[in-house]
Amino acid sequence: MKIVISSAGRRAHYVEWFREALGRTALSGEVIAMEYRLHSPSTGLADRAVPSPAYNSPEYPEALREWCRAERPDLFLSLNDYELQILSGGLAEEMRSMGCRVAVLGAELQPIVLDKHRMATALAERGIPTPRTVLGSEVDRIRSSARSGDRFVVKHRFGSGSTGLRIVEAEALPDAVEQSAQTALGADGLPAADGPAATVVQEALPGPEYGVDGVFDVDGRGELLGVLARRKDLMRGGDTDVATTVAPEPFHAAIREIGAMLRPSAAIDVDLRDNADGEPQVIDINPRLGGGYPFCHRAGADLPAALIRSAVGLEPDPELLRYRVGVTSARREEFTVVAAPR
Ligand SMILES: Nc1ncnc2c1ncn2[C@@H]1O[C@H](COP(=O)(O)OP(=O)(O)O)[C@@H](O)[C@H]1O
Ligand SMILES: [Mg+2]
Known part of the structure; x- marks a missing residue:
C-alpha cells in the first residue's frame, strides 16, 4: 500500500500517524511525503520523501502524472487548498484511471467550497444552517436592516487561515470591507481585481x-x-x-x-x-x-x-x-x- 501525503508541510503529524496506522496492519507499504520544499518537516518523518514542482507551476501536472504512472500509489491526500483546486480538474480523474484514490472533490463541486459566497448560497439552498452572507460590494443590503448592537464579520471570499477578518458594527462596515479588500485574493490565488466583491459579510455568530x-x-x-x-x-x-x-x-x-x-x-x-x-x-x-x-x-x-x-x-x-x-x-x-x- 502506497499512501502519498502531499503538501503536509508543518502538519507532519499526519505522516507520522499514517505510518503508525499502516504499521499496525499486516499490510506492507509506505507513507510518502510529497513536498515542494524538501526541508519541510514531513519529509523527515515519511518512509520516503518525493520532491514535486510547485502545484501552481506549469510543470506540476505532467510531473505528477509521470510519477503516478511509474509508482502506482493507492491513496493520494493533499493538505493544501490550492493544490486541491488544481487536482480537481482532469488530473485527479487521470490518477484514478491509474488505480489511485485521490481525495479531491469533483471539478464542478470544488469551486463551491473555495468561494465563501457560493458556499453560503449552496448550503442555504439545501437547508443546512449557515449565517446570512452577502458580497462586500452589497454591504448596503445588510446595513439597511441592521439594528444597533448587531455585529458583522468581514472576511476574504476566497480566503483561508482567517485572512482579511474584521468584526465590526453596521456603521463601520464600509470601511472594514474596504480595508479587507486591499489584501484579498481572487479564486486564482492572485490579488483580486474586484475589490469589495472579493470579500463577504456575515452576521457575527456569538456562540462557541x-x-x-x-x-x-x-x-x-x-x-x-x-x-x-x-x-x-x-x-x-x-x-x-x-x-x-x-x-x-x-x-x-x-x-x-x-x-x-x-x-x-x-x-x-x-x-x-x-x-x-x-x-x-x-x-x-x-x-x-x-x-x-x-x-x-x-x-x-x-x-x-x-x-x-x-x-x-x-x-x-x-x-x-x-x-x-x-x-x-x-x-x-x-x-x-x-x-x-x-
Ligand atoms: N459569521 C461568523 N461569526 C463569528 N465568527 C466568525 C464568522 N465567520 C468567521 N468567523 C471567525 O473567523 C475565523 C475564520 O473564518 P472562516 O470562515 O473559518 O475562514 P477561513 O478559515 O477559511 O479563513 C473563524 O474560525 C471564526 O473564528
Ligand atoms: Mg476556517
Missing part, C-alpha cells in the same frame, strides 16, 4: 466555535464513516491552539447533508459556530484533512486507520472513530531532522 471532521470512504461513494468534533477554546493566527473534544451527534445531520452535497472522499473539515439560540451554523468547509483533527486523535480517534481500512476495501470499524469527550489538548512545536551527513 467547533471544528468537525466528516470521515468518508476513500472511493467517493459518499459513505459517512464517522464524525469527530471539538470545541475551539483558543485560536492563534487562524489555527486552533487549544480545543476540547465534544460529542459528535449534534453535527451528524449537517455533515450528512454536506456529504450528500459534495460527495467527498476521505475527510472534510468543517467550522461551525453557535447562533444566539445555541444552534450550530456552518461557516467554513475545507475538503481535506484539517488542522483540528489532532485534538480528536489525542482523545483516541484513529482517522488514518479508518481511511486505510477503507482503501483496502474492509468493512468500516466504528471503534476507530470513537474518542473520549471532554479531553482538552494544546498545540506544541516539534523539531524533526530533515537532512544530515551520511
